[in-house]
Amino acid sequence: MTEGPPGSDRPRQPIRSYVLRGGRITRAQRRALDELMPQWGLPFTPGPLDLDAAFGRYRPRVLEIGYGDGATLIEFARMRPDTDFLGVEVHPPGIGHCLLAIEAGGLTNIRLIAHDAVEVLEKQLTADSLDEVLLYFPDPWPKKRHHTRNATTSGGSCNRHSPPSLPTA
Numbered sequence: 001m002t003e004g005p006p007g008s009d010r011p012r013q014p015i016r017s018y019v020l021r022g023g024r025i026t027r028a029q030r031r032a033l034d035e036l037m038p039q040w041g042l043p044f045t046p047g048p049l050d051l052d053a054a055f056g057r058y059r060p061r062v063l064e065i066g067y068g069d070g071a072t073l074i075e076f077a078r079m080r081p082d083t084d085f086l087g088v089e090v091h092p093p094g095i096g097h098c099l100l101a102i103e104a105g106g107l108t109n110i111r112l113i114a115h116d117a118v119e120v121l122e123k124q125l126t127a128d129s130l131d132e133v134l135l136y137f138p139d140p141w142p143k144k145r146h147h148t149r150n151a152t153t154s155g156g157s158c159n160r161h162s163p164p165s166l167p168t169a
């Protein structure tokens, strides 16, 4: 939280890095959010995440930021069963879609956090907790006026928190 405008004792709300798209959620996606999220989801908490406990094992770990409907996350998790994948997304239909695919594929190496990836990077993850960070098409239609809330711009969290050795896609 930053200082508010001069003369105001109200703290200014932090700039959010995303705009929640609308979009219809299907009944199956709603069911997945209700029934599968408790199994495959991790809560956002403003403290370091214990990934060993979350996955129940210690393996290479990959974070995908803004996985959309999860197509890439699902495919990678299927192809690399010895790697654990953490997906962070804010769009409920996409999260529901991904949960359904986890269930259909019988995958056990994915965990999802339904929260702003900027806050997850800042509060829950440390650079040495991850082996790879994936970020595909984060902002296909960039607008100059959105520069300050883009997670990937020079001051953005992804840049601040990714060590140079981390491959980003």
Ligand SMILES: C[S@@+](CC[C@H](N)C(=O)[O-])C[C@H]1O[C@@H](n2cnc3c(N)ncnc32)[C@H](O)[C@@H]1O
Pocket: 017, 018, 019, 065, 066, 067, 068, 069, 088, 089, 090, 091, 094, 115, 116, 117, 118, 135, 136, 137, 138, 139, 140, 151
């Ligand atoms: C253009 S889509 C790309 C989706 C996917 N990566 C792909 O390649 O198909 C960008 C996605 O990033 C998600 N997103 C944007 N900002 C985010 C943030 N701060 N935290 C989590 N997800 C975010 C959006 O909800 C959206 O699903």
